[in-house]
Amino acid sequence: GNSVTQMEGPVTLSEEAFLTINCTYTATGYPSLFWYVQYPGEGLQLLLKATKADDKGSNKGFEATYRKETTSFHLEKGSVQVSDSAVYFCAHQALGQLTFGSGTQLTVLP
Amino acid sequence: GAVVSQHPSRVICKSGTSVKIECRSLDFQATTMFWYRQFPKKSLMLMATSNEGSKATYEQGVEKDKFLINHASLTLSTLTVTSAHPEDSSFYICSAPAGGSLSYEQYFGPGTRLTVT
Numbered sequence: 420g421n422s423v424t425q426m427e428g429p430v431t432l433s434e435e436a437f438l439t440i441n442c443t444y445t446a447t448g449y450p451s452l453f454w455y456v457q458y459p460g461e462g463l464q465l466l467l468k469a470t471k472a473d474d475k476g477s478n479k480g481f482e483a484t485y486r487k488e489t490t491s492f493h494l495e496k497g498s499v500q501v502s503d504s505a506v507y508f509c510a511h512q513a514l515g516q517l518t519f520g521s522g523t524q525l526t527v528l529p
Numbered sequence: 530g531a532v533v534s535q536h537p538s539r540v541i542c543k544s545g546t547s548v549k550i551e552c553r554s555l556d557f558q559a560t561t562m563f564w565y566r567q568f569p570k571k572s573l574m575l576m577a578t579s580n581e582g583s584k585a586t587y588e589q590g591v592e593k594d595k596f597l598i599n600h601a602s603l604t605l606s607t608l609t610v611t612s613a614h615p616e617d618s619s620f621y622i623c624s625a626p627a628g629g630s631l632s633y634e635q636y637f638g639p640g641t642r643l644t645v646t
Contacts, residue, residue, distance in 0.1 A: 455637075462638055463637040516563070517573075521572040
């Protein structure tokens with residue numbers, strides 16, 4: 420079946436630290452992959468996406484590469500900011516239906 | 530970008546009453562919308578797929594008689610929690626694929642916080 424497994428949180432980093440949040444998936448076919456971010460008190464927002472193998476999605480300094488061979492889509496950022504504190508969800512989409520990972524709470528300290 | 534709204538953003542109701550939550554696509558038509566439930570510090574759980582002009586499709590374990598879904602028009606889907614109980618307290622989120630196709634990006638509403646006392 421379809422599933423998404425992402426790194427358990429919470430993750431606490433100091434400002435300007437390097438961030439990696441691991442995400443792996445199982446799916447039939449070739450799903451599109453997403454990272455969503457949920458800031459405190461707000462709804463989900465699309466952070467970045469990749470629709471085929473080896474695609475790299477990027478936005479606001481965050482990057483993730485669609486790795487078909489390892490079925491992974493790890494999220495990275497070279498230098499996090501306090502404003503990046505949020506919950507991050509990895510997801511894949513097949514036939515319009517999104518399957519989410521459990522979410523990773525990130526707290527960035529000044 | 531596309532906008533999806535939800536109303537109300539927050540509602541408190543008494544046990545045994547029913548609550549209706551609206552999900553609207555503001556600048557695009559959506560023949561399909563999705564309803565999710567998010568528990569505290571947990572992921573989103575897909576509850577059902579709302580289909581304009583036909584019955585909703587419910588995920589396994591979701592009671593269709595308790596969570597009534599009506600997709601009244603191409604821009605509006607409603608979720609009614611009937612005979613609410615405290616365990617129904619949660620954050621309910623809807624989404625819709627922009628462009629009217631399931632292959633398009635999903636846009637999410639801001640969510641509705643339901644508290645049943």
